[in-house]
Amino acid sequence: MTRAALLVLADGRFPAGGYAHSGGMEAAVTSRDVYDAATLEAFCRGRLHTAGLTAAGLAAAAAAGHDPLALDEAADARTPMPALRQVARRLGRQMLRAARATWPSPGLDLLARVRPQGAHQPVVLGAAARSAGLTPLDAAQCAAYESVGGPATAAVRLLGLDPLEATALLARLTGELDEVARTAAAAAGRVPAEGVGALPAASAPLLDVIAERHAARTVRLFAS
Amino acid sequence: MNATAPLTTTTPPGHGARADASAADPADAGPTACEHVPEACGNSAGSAQPPGVHASARIRAGHNGRTTTVPLLHSDGPFHLRRLRPRGDRARVSVIGAMSAPLGGDRLTLDVTAENHARLEVGTAAATIALRGPTTAPATYDVRLTVGEHASLNWLPQPLISTRGSTLHQTCAVDLAPSARLLLREEQQLGRTAEPPGLLSTRLTVRCDGRPLLDQHTLYGEPANAWDGPAVLGPHRAAGQLLVVHPRLDPGLPPLLIEDDPTAGHAVLAPLADVPALLITAIAPTSARLRRLLDTGLAHVLAATA
Numbered sequence: 001m002t003r004a005a006l007l008v009l010a011d012g013r014f015p016a017g018g019y020a021h022s023g024g025m026e027a028a029v030t031s032r033d034v035y036d037a038a039t040l041e042a043f044c045r046g047r048l049h050t051a052g053l054t055a056a057g058l059a060a061a062a063a064a065g066h067d068p069l070a071l072d073e074a075a076d077a078r079t080p081m082p083a084l085r086q087v088a089r090r091l092g093r094q095m096l097r098a099a100r101a102t103w104p105s106p107g108l109d110l111l112a113r114v115r116p117q118g119a120h121q122p123v124v125l126g127a128a129a130r131s132a133g134l135t136p137l138d139a140a141q142c143a144a145y146e147s148v149g150g151p152a153t154a155a156v157r158l159l160g161l162d163p164l165e166a167t168a169l170l171a172r173l174t175g176e177l178d179e180v181a182r183t184a185a186a187a188a189g190r191v192p193a194e195g196v197g198a199l200p201a202a203s204a205p206l207l208d209v210i211a212e213r214h215a216a217r218t219v220r221l222f223a224s
Numbered sequence: 225m226n227a228t229a230p231l232t233t234t235t236p237p238g239h240g241a242r243a244d245a246s247a248a249d250p251a252d253a254g255p256t257a258c259e260h261v262p263e264a265c266g267n268s269a270g271s272a273q274p275p276g277v278h279a280s281a282r283i284r285a286g287h288n289g290r291t292t293t294v295p296l297l298h299s300d301g302p303f304h305l306r307r308l309r310p311r312g313d314r315a316r317v318s319v320i321g322a323m324s325a326p327l328g329g330d331r332l333t334l335d336v337t338a339e340n341h342a343r344l345e346v347g348t349a350a351a352t353i354a355l356r357g358p359t360t361a362p363a364t365y366d367v368r369l370t371v372g373e374h375a376s377l378n379w380l381p382q383p384l385i386s387t388r389g390s391t392l393h394q395t396c397a398v399d400l401a402p403s404a405r406l407l408l409r410e411e412q413q414l415g416r417t418a419e420p421p422g423l424l425s426t427r428l429t430v431r432c433d434g435r436p437l438l439d440q441h442t443l444y445g446e447p448a449n450a451w452d453g454p455a456v457l458g459p460h461r462a463a464g465q466l467l468v469v470h471p472r473l474d475p476g477l478p479p480l481l482i483e484d485d486p487t488a489g490h491a492v493l494a495p496l497a498d499v500p501a502l503l504i505t506a507i508a509p510t511s512a513r514l515r516r517l518l519d520t521g522l523a524h525v526l527a528a529t530a
Contacts, residue, residue: 024455031486033454046455049448076497077436080505082479085497176449197429201439204456205463205507209490212479 005132008102009125010142012153017094018146021087022154022222023047027210029158030217040155041169044148048173048180050204052147054078055122056140056184057199061191062126063139068111068119074196075120081208083215085120087224093118099128107131136188140181148173154222275359276329277301283334285315287341287375294344301325303334314343319381321350326392327357332365336379340372340401348381351413354422356389362423367396371404383411383462383511386445390422398430400437400469406430409518411464413511414444414457421445421461428465437499438467460489460507462514468525473500477528482506482521491517493524502528 008014025043028034034043058075062068079085096118100108108131111119118124122143129139152166183200190198214224279301285294292315297305302325308316319334326332338344354363371377379396386392400406410428414421423445430438442463444451451457479494482504489508496503504521508514 028454033458039454042450042453043455046450046453049443049450050456074436074439077430077439080438080440080494080496080503081492082494082497196436197439201427201429201441203440203442205442205460205505206458206490207455208505209481209484209492209507212481212492212494213484215479216481 002133005103006129006134006138006142009129009132009134010145012149015094015098017091018150020222021091021150021224022158023051023147023151023224024207024210024214025151025154026158026220026222027214029155031210031213033206034155035159037161037165037169040152040159040161040166041172044151044169044173045176046204047151047207048144048148048176050202051207052144053180053184053200053202055125055147056143056181057187058120058122059126059129059143060136060140060181060185060188061196061199062123063129063134063136064126064188064191065130066188066191066196068107068123068127069114070196071123071126072115072119074199075123078201078203079120080203081211083211083224084208086215087211088120088122089118090223091118091121092124095121095124095128099124099131103128103131105131135185137181137185140184140188141177144177144180144184148177158221276327276331276357276361276363277323277325278331279303279325280333280335281305281319282336283317283344283346284337284339285342285344286339287343292342292344301332302330303332311345314345314376314378316345316347319346319348321348321352324353324355326352326363326365327355328359328363328391329357329361330363330365332363333368334366335368335370336377337370338372338375338377338404341374342372343376345378345380351382351385353385353387354390354392354424355387356422360389360391362391362393365392365394367394369396369398369406369408371398371400371406373401373403375401376405378407380407380409383413383464384424384426385413385416386421386424387416388419388422390424392422392424394424394426396426396428398428400430400432402433403471404432404469405471406467406469408467409464411462411511411514411518412442412444413514414461414463423448430467430469432469432499437469437501438496438503440465457507459486460509462489462509462511463507464514464518465506466504466518466521466525467501468522468529469499469501470529471500472529473502473525474528475500477502480524482524483517489513489517491521493521
């Protein structure tokens with residue numbers, strides 16, 4: 001394994017289609033719930049500790065080699081909104097294609113065979129991290145970072161926010177990001193003894209509501 | 225400040241009952257009897273105030289071939305269980321608060337089983353109010369619901385209210401047989417009128433035939449991270465869910481935005497993945513508005529199952 005594999009996987013330029021998604025940011029900006037740096041930070045922190053923590057747990061468990069189908073089912077149970085399940089599977093399919101080209105492995109091939117429509121993105125991310133020789137904590141870190149990096153980048157485009165301000169915000173969140181990743185990886189370590197119920201299931205009602213609202217809109221910049 | 229003042233200056237209602245239950249301890253050595261929580265004793269060692277109660281109440285309904293019977297009603301601690309008049313062929317039980325609970329340090333469990341073919345409805349007579357109590361220790365309140373083959377359970381408690389200074393970890397774990405039916409409503413209110421809430425953690429886990437159907441964990445109130453931010457609750461102080469699992473539901477129903485307005489609240493009705501189950505997720509400024517949203521959603525669901 002190489003540490004640099006983590007940089008390749010976490011890079012926004014990794015061709016997994018993430019750039020087309022704002023993680024609910026477009027809907028939050030449209031409804032004027034996010035309008036400046038302070039509300040952006042509150043949004044990102046909320047997303048990190050809810051959807052981000054849940055995704056990080058699934059990614060860590062997949063990176064540890066747990067049954068990806070059981071994890072995919074656990075991801076469905078943690079994603080009650082059809083719009084978010086659809087987005088997660090579409091992103092999962094795109095990431096799987098990129099990951100199989102980057103770090104080919106029998107595990108990724110199997111996942112592509114049993115979930116041709118795509119598995120949940122965090123599960124694929126974890127399986128990709130495993131193929132790249134990365135650890136469950138690496139995968140959790142990557143998922144946690146994605147949960148805030150996407151919305152922060154989208155906010156720059158949607159609000160015309162200073163990119164330096166958005167980056168400073170991400171830097172301020174790094175401590176909490178590490179903490180979320182550690183919590184997620186520790187939970188993944190309990191899966192063999194306690195089952196997938198040990199994984200975080202943190203949810204956020206507003207993220208759920210705005211995801212369905214956004215999916216119903218015909219004119220939008222981001223897919224989610 | 226003034227909103228919580230009465231809690232510290234007067235004895236909450238039911239505290240007499242709480243003390244009586246503890247005093248009865250030595251006489252009742254049963255494993256489910258109320259007892260002090262040993263690990264919570266440290267804070268108030270030597271004081272007469274009990275640091276918390278252990279209580280475990282149980283309800284079991286069965287079907288005798290003709291009708292639903294409720295052979296087991298085990299009241300304990302704050303849970304006083306009472307049979308209500310059946311509605312049609314559905315047996316009904318009400319949980320009545322026999323003492324102020326949960327307070328800090330309490331360990332409460334409520335176990336409800338509807339055996340094969342039984343039809344049961346369980347509700348609470350009043351809102352469940354989480355209070356700080358004599359210690360800052362967290363309280364736990366675990367609800368376990370088990371529904372057998374062709375059985376039907378309605379779990380419709382009144383709201384759970386988190387008050388300033390309280391810490392409550394609530395879980396609701398539901399185990400459904402493949403042909404089981406469920407109507408579940410959970411509502412949380414964060415603080416009484418104009419009162420900041422305590423810390424409220426709730427986890428709802430629903431499994432059908434052993435497989436996870438729904439798993440949701442919420443954490444509201446200080447020091448939870450960004451719980452009142454634009455990704456989680458925003459300005460809303462009431463949150464709730466209504467879940468219907470019924471074989472006649474069409475899992476292909478399109479999601480429906482029941483309400484989406486900052487003052488009225490937000491509510492979405494959506495099918496869960498691959499199973500005949502509909503979930504209404506709602507948030508609103510007040511619990512009255514929340515209930516209205518959940519009722520509107522339920523009317524849509526009933527129309528879909530008719």
